[in-house]
Amino acid sequence: MNKKNSLLSINNLKVSIAEKIIINGLNLTINHGEVHAIMGPNGSGKSTLAKTLAGHPECEIQSGSISYLGKDLFDLSVEERANEGIFMGFQYPIEIPGLSNTAFLKAALNAKKKSQGDEEITAVDFLKELKHNAEVIGMDQAFLNRGVNEGFSGGEKKRNEILQMMMLKPRLSILDETDSGLDIDAMKTVANGLNSMRRKDSSFLLITHYDRLLGYIKPDFVHVLSKGQIIQSGDSTLANQLEEKGYEWLVKT
Amino acid sequence: MAGQNIMNTHFDLNGSQLKDYGLDLIDVDWLKQLKKETLARLKTQSIPSKKDEEWRYTNIKPLIQKCFELAAKNSISNLKKDKPFIQKHSDNNIFIYYADGHFCFMGNLPSYIKTLRTSEDQMIFQTLLNYDVEKIHTPFADLNTLMLSDVLMIETLKNQKIDATIHIIICSDVEQNISPRLLVQLRENSSIRIFEHYLTSNSCVINSLTDINCEKNSQLDYYKIIDEQEQGYHLSLSNIRLARNSYLNLFSWDSGANISRNNINIDLVEKNASVNLNSLFSPKEKLHVDNQLKIKHLAEKCESSLDYRGILQDQSTGVFGGEVYVAQEARDTQSDMKNRNLLLSDDARINTKPVLEIYNEDVQCSHSATSGCLDNDKLFYLQSRGIEETDAMNILIRSFASEIIEKIKNSQMKRTFQEYLVQKLQ
Ligand SMILES: Nc1ncnc2c1ncn2[C@@H]1O[C@H](COP(=O)(O)OP(=O)(O)OP(=O)(O)O)[C@@H](O)[C@H]1O
Ligand SMILES: [Mg+2]
Numbered sequence: 001m002n003k004k005n006s007l008l009s010i011n012n013l014k015v016s017i018a019e020k021i022i023i024n025g026l027n028l029t030i031n032h033g034e035v036h037a038i039m040g041p042n043g044s045g046k047s048t049l050a051k052t053l054a055g056h057p058e059c060e061i062q063s064g065s066i067s068y069l070g071k072d073l074f075d076l077s078v079e080e081r082a083n084e085g086i087f088m089g090f091q092y093p094i095e096i097p098g099l100s101n102t103a104f105l106k107a108a109l110n111a112k113k114k115s116q117g118d119e120e121i122t123a124v125d126f127l128k129e130l131k132h133n134a135e136v137i138g139m140d141q142a143f144l145n146r147g148v149n150e151g152f153s154g155g156e157k158k159r160n161e162i163l164q165m166m167m168l169k170p171r172l173s174i175l176d177e178t179d180s181g182l183d184i185d186a187m188k189t190v191a192n193g194l195n196s197m198r199r200k201d202s203s204f205l206l207i208t209h210y211d212r213l214l215g216y217i218k219p220d221f222v223h224v225l226s227k228g229q230i231i232q233s234g235d236s237t238l239a240n241q242l243e244e245k246g247y248e249w250l251v252k253t
Numbered sequence: 254m255a256g257q258n259i260m261n262t263h264f265d266l267n268g269s270q271l272k273d274y275g276l277d278l279i280d281v282d283w284l285k286q287l288k289k290e291t292l293a294r295l296k297t298q299s300i301p302s303k304k305d306e307e308w309r310y311t312n313i314k315p316l317i318q319k320c321f322e323l324a325a326k327n328s329i330s331n332l333k334k335d336k337p338f339i340q341k342h343s344d345n346n347i348f349i350y351y352a353d354g355h356f357c358f359m360g361n362l363p364s365y366i367k368t369l370r371t372s373e374d375q376m377i378f379q380t381l382l383n384y385d386v387e388k389i390h391t392p393f394a395d396l397n398t399l400m401l402s403d404v405l406m407i408e409t410l411k412n413q414k415i416d417a418t419i420h421i422i423i424c425s426d427v428e429q430n431i432s433p434r435l436l437v438q439l440r441e442n443s444s445i446r447i448f449e450h451y452l453t454s455n456s457c458v459i460n461s462l463t464d465i466n467c468e469k470n471s472q473l474d475y476y477k478i479i480d481e482q483e484q485g486y487h488l489s490l491s492n493i494r495l496a497r498n499s500y501l502n503l504f505s506w507d508s509g510a511n512i513s514r515n516n517i518n519i520d521l522v523e524k525n526a527s528v529n530l531n532s533l534f535s536p537k538e539k540l541h542v543d544n545q546l547k548i549k550h551l552a553e554k555c556e557s558s559l560d561y562r563g564i565l566q567d568q569s570t571g572v573f574g575g576e577v578y579v580a581q582e583a584r585d586t587q588s589d590m591k592n593r594n595l596l597l598s599d600d601a602r603i604n605t606k607p608v609l610e611i612y613n614e615d616v617q618c619s620h621s622a623t624s625g626c627l628d629n630d631k632l633f634y635l636q637s638r639g640i641e642e643t644d645a646m647n648i649l650i651r652s653f654a655s656e657i658i659e660k661i662k663n664s665q666m667k668r669t670f671q672e673y674l675v676q677k678l679q
Contacts, residue, residue, distance in 0.1 A: 054637050057629075082639035094634040098652030098659065107648060108638035115639065147652075164638060 006067075007032050007172060007203050008053075013064035015045075015052050015228075021062065022048040024228035030172070033200040037214055037239060038207045040225035041247050046207045047091050049225070050176045053205075054088040055081050068172070082108075083115035085171030089161035089178045091207075096148040101160065104148045105130060105167050112168060133166040136196060138189040154181035162193045169197070174205045179213040191216030211239040226251050283379050291398045298392050310572040310604045311543045316486045316512050320396065320458045323430035344417065345665075351423040351433045355403035365413065369404040378404055381436050381464070393488055397462040400432040407436070409443035409471070418665065419445065423459065424452045435463040439471035439499070446474040446663065456484030456511070463491040467499035469523070476666050477505035478673060479513060483540060487513040495555075497523035504661055506670065507544075508677055509536030509569060514543040521548070521555035521583075530559045531657045535677060536569035543572040550583040557587075562657055563594035563624075564650060564678070565601035573605040579616055586616040594624040595653055651678050 008030040015023035022045045030036055038046055052059040053066070055078035066073040069084065076084065096104070110120045134144060137159050149157050158178050165173050173194075182190060194204070194217050206219065214222075214236060222238040223230045224247065232238065232250050242250075300317055301308045340348045341359045347366065349358045356368045369378050382404065407419060423433050431453075439445065451459060459481070467473055481487055487510045495501055507513055513536075519528050534542040548557045563571045573592040594603045607620040627649050635645035654674055661667040 056633060077642075078633065078636040079639050079641050079645075082637055088637055090634070090637075094630050096631055096634070096649070096652055098654070098656035099648060104635075104638070104648075107635075107640055107644070111639040111641065111644070147656075168638065 005031055007034075007069065009067045011065050011067075013052070013066065014062035015048060016060050016062055017048060017058055022059075022228055023052065026064075026225075026229055028223065028230060030203050030205060033198075033203060034221070035198070035204045035206065035217060035219045037219040037222045037236075038205065038225050038230075039209065039222065039239065039242055039247075041251075044225045045228040046225055047176050048228075050088050050091075050174045050205070050207060053081075053086060053172075053174055054078065079111065080115070082168075083112050087165050087168055087170035087173045089158075089165060089173065089175040091176040091180075093149050093152075093157040093161055095150050095152075097150045099148050100145055101148050102127075102130065102144045105164065108164070109167060130167065133163055133193075136166070136189070137162050137193045138186070139163055155183060155186050158182055159186060159190065162190050166193055166197065169202070171201060172203050172205065173197070174207070176207045177209065178206075179208050179210065187212060188216065211243040214239045224250055281375065283375070284382075287379075287382060288399055291395045295392060295395045295399065298395070301392065307545065307574070310570070311512060311514055311541065313512070313514075316458065316488065319456075319486060320430055320460065323428060323458055346418050346420060348420045348422065349405065351403075351405075351421065351431070352425065354431075356405045363417075365407060365409050365415065366419065367406045367408070369406075370402075372406075377408070378406065378436075381406070381438075382434075391490065393460055394462055394490055397432045397434060397460050397490075400430060400460070401434045402432075404434045404436060406438070407445065407447070408438040409440050409445055411440045411442060413440070413443040415443070415445045417446070418663075419447045420450060421447065422450045422452060423461065425457045426454045427457075428455050429457055431457055431459045431461075433459070433461040435461070437463070437465040437473070439465075439467045439473055441468045442470040443468075444472040444474070446476075446666070448476040448666065448669070449478075451477075451479045451481055451487065453481045453485050455482060456486075457481070458486040459488065461489045463489070465491065465493040465501075467493070467495045467501060467526075469496050470498045471496075472500045473502070474663060474666075475501060475503045476669075477503070477507075478670075479505070479507040479510075479515075480673075481508075481510040481513070483511060483538060485510040487515075489514070490516045491518070493517070493519045493528075495519065495521050495523070495526035495528060497552075498525045499523075500526070501528045503528075503530045503532075504657070504666070504670065505530075505532045506673060506677075507532070507534040507542050509534065509540030509542045511539075512541050512543070514545070516545045516547075518547045519549065519557070521550050521552060521557065523552045525554050526552070527556040528558070530557075530561075531660055532559075532561045533564065533654050533657050534561070534571060535564040535566075535654075536571060537566045539568050541570045541572075543574075545572075545574045546576065548575075548577045548588070550577070550579040550586045550588065552580075552582065553584040553586070555583065555586055557589070559590040559592075560657060560660075561592045562653065563592070563603055564597065564654065565594065565603060566597045568598070568600040570601070571603045573603070573607070573622070575606070575620070576608045576610065577618065577620070579609075579611040579613060579618065581612040584613055584615040586613075586618065588616070588618040590620040592622040593653075594622075595650065596624055596626055597650070647679070654678060 006029050010028045013023050013026045040046055139159050158181055161178055219236050222234055224232040301313055303309055349356050355370050536542045561573055565571050575590050577588050579586050590607050592605050603624050605622040607622050609618055631649055632645050658670045
């Protein structure tokens with residue numbers, strides 16, 4: 001069941017929210033270093049899949065299994081998953097007024113260090129890294145002292161998700177429509193951020209509606225999700241086809 | 254009918270108790286006279302009960318009992334004037350302690366601060382204390398007058414900008430009744446910063462009364478921390494009057510007592526006066542905090558903004574009663590009143606009642622009140638970044654309080670409140 005070398009392996013997963021089945025028999029394997037894209041109509045269950053992977057309490061597992069790094073994912077709490085390297089970029093990032101972006105990132109980073117038995121990061125090293133990453137994605141310093149996402153524009157919130165991702169260096173980054181709401185330049189800088197992280201030990205699951213981001217980060221696989229199932233998988237050219245023809249031709253067959 | 258009897262219970266102060274309130278010991282004639290009049294008036298008044306709208310959510314009876322009991326005992330705090338924690342004044346910080354029934358300090362006070370006990374000039378005290386009683390005469394104000402043994406007065410000069418923080422520390426480590434009285438007179442175009450800090454470590458009853466008058470163009474930066482013991486009772490009444498173009502900025506934090514009740518009455522009496530109130534209250538266990546605010550817009554173009562936040566744990570209870578009154582002549586009024594409460598346990602309770610009473614159409618007034626537990630989406634967001642649930646909860650509780658503290662502009666006071674936050678909400 002657990003394929004050798006795979007980072008993540010989802011088998012026949014069924015998930016419900018509020019007693020309604022949303023993910024309905026989904027199979028997906030992501031190997032180390034791979035980039036997968038998931039596309040699909042509104043309401044098909046893309047965010048639900050992402051939230052299930054992150055451990056959102058709303059998502060109730062009905063059946064199936066997920067193994068991550070050879071472990072049963074369902075045995076891990078939300079924070080354990082994060083500290084084991086799962087990162088979800090939220091489709092709708094949450095605002096936390098009163099908590100500065102910097103303090104938030106530091107708490108997250110130190111939580112990860114603690115879980116690995118490492119010492120806390122020094123203030124100097126932390127700020128250096130934060131400053132560097134903020135520069136890569138073109139985020140102004142002022143945003144670092146503001147409340148987490150407080151009053152950020154849609155695009156600014158998405159950039160902030162990328163900043164968090166870059167600081168936490170996850171093994172598996174699940175980005176839920178992080179490209180939506182970004183202007184053309186921001187799309188490029190965000191893609192820079194992602195590409196700077198592409199390594200053998202980091203994998204991506206990109207949820208998107210457009211092939212634009214995929215032009216910057218070429219996915220190894222593109223999947224189409226419909227009614228909680230993957231109904232088609234292909235290489236990066238599938239994304240272009242979908243952009244042209246929409247989903248109807250797939251859903252009908 | 255029995256219930257009515259209780260409701261109409263009068264303050265029972267019979268003659269034999271009089272000397273216990275120190276009346277016999279007072280050698281200042283006018284003060285003795287004032288206390289006698291106060292006592293006579295008090296005897297005709299009823300003890301407030303839960304039937305009074307204003308006292309609906311706070312049972313005042315045990316407080317009053319304790320108050321008289323302790324007043325009769327007249328115990329003296331162990332805190333001595335020369336205790337090492339009594340700090341010496343510096344250029345930026347003046348420290349005044351209230352202990353053993355009087356205000357004490359190390360070194361000389363600047364000329365704009367006087368105490369009744371040490372002042373040569375009693376005239377001004379006499380005038381202000383009399384004026385005060387005429388105006389308010391609530392039972393607790395009268396009780397304060399009856400039991401006070403010292404008064405602190407801060408009176409600035411015209412155009413005097415004082416860049417120091419006046420720390421007024423009301424402290425006690427024994428069971429006693431404390432009646433601090435504070436008079437603040439800000440003359441035209443003057444400014445000052447006051448930090449009132451209540452620190453008690455035993456079951457005291459504090460009944461404090463503060464009277465503030467801000468003249469034209471003056472500015473008061475006012476901070477208050479109420480940090481009392483579980484068994485203590487805290488009552489404070491502040492009457493504040495703001496004249497043309499004057500500005501009051503108040504930050505307070507009340508961490509609760511057996512009963513803690515804060516009444517603030519603010520009258521915006523002339524054009525362009527403005528007031529900005531920010532407050533946190535955070536009772537734990539079975540503590541109780543009751544906030545009662547009355548803001549009166551009596552002139553045009555005045556502004557008031559209130560932001561009250563409660564953080565209630567365990568079986569604690571809280572009350573927010575906020576009333577904004579806008580008179581007919583108060584055109585172009587701006588007012589915003591907010592009360593948000595975080596209920597951290599199923600047993601914690603809050604009663605919130607914001608009231609607007611508006612008598613003209615040219616106003617921009619808003620009010621809102623929300624109460625609830627920690628936001629699950631925020632909690633999940635933090636957890637999804639690796640932060641453990643209990644840490645995430647603490648972060649959210651602190652961020653809720655920080656939003657208020659972040660508004661403090663004075664860096665020293667901001668730090669003081671931030672440190673208090675870490676101490677109180679870790
Ligand atoms: N809390 C909830 N209660 C009820 N239904 C829900 C809840 N959350 C999600 N759903 C439903 O689950 C289905 C899948 O939602 P999901 O957010 O996963 O879709 P999506 O593929 O991400 O859509 P989009 O492209 O619009 O982001 C939708 O029909 C949605 O209405
Ligand atoms: Mg979605």
